[in-house]
Amino acid sequence: MTMYDAIHQHADLANAGISTATTQAPKEIPRxxxxxxxxxxxxxxxxxxxxxxxxxxxxxxxxxxxx
The missing domain is CATH 2.10.70.10 (Complement Module, domain 1)
Structure with missing residues (x-):
């Protein structure tokens, strides 16, 4: 999953009232x-x-x- 996809998936879930805190593992920020x-x-x-x-x-x- 690309970062773009992850952001949009998070937004879709948030708009549906679903917390992503339990559905996704924390991602490492690229450095x-x-x-x-x-x-x-x-x-x-x-x-x-x-x-x-x-x-x-x-x-x-x-x-x-x-x-």
């Missing part, structure tokens, strides 16, 4: 290392639903996401 995502760059753009977001690494080595 990616920032270095793998940034690929040796200090900044990248993310296109989400037609809107461009900028993810960058600051001088203090923190991540900032802006629209």
């Amino acid at each position: 990616i290392k920032s270095g793998d995502l940034m690929q040796q760059k200090r900044e990248l753009e993310i296109d989400h639903a037609g809107r461009i977001y900028r993810l960058r690494i600051t001088q203090l080595n923190k991540l900032i996401l802006t629209a």
Whole structure:
């Protein structure tokens, strides 16, 4: 089952008044290392639903996401 399917199944069950707490095991949240995502760059753009977001690494080595 894809994450998309799981979200829609959860919504369908919730709309039917059925709790998913007992019907589904907790899922692990996917994790990616920032270095793998940034690929040796200090900044990248993310296109989400037609809107461009900028993810960058600051001088203090923190991540900032802006629209």
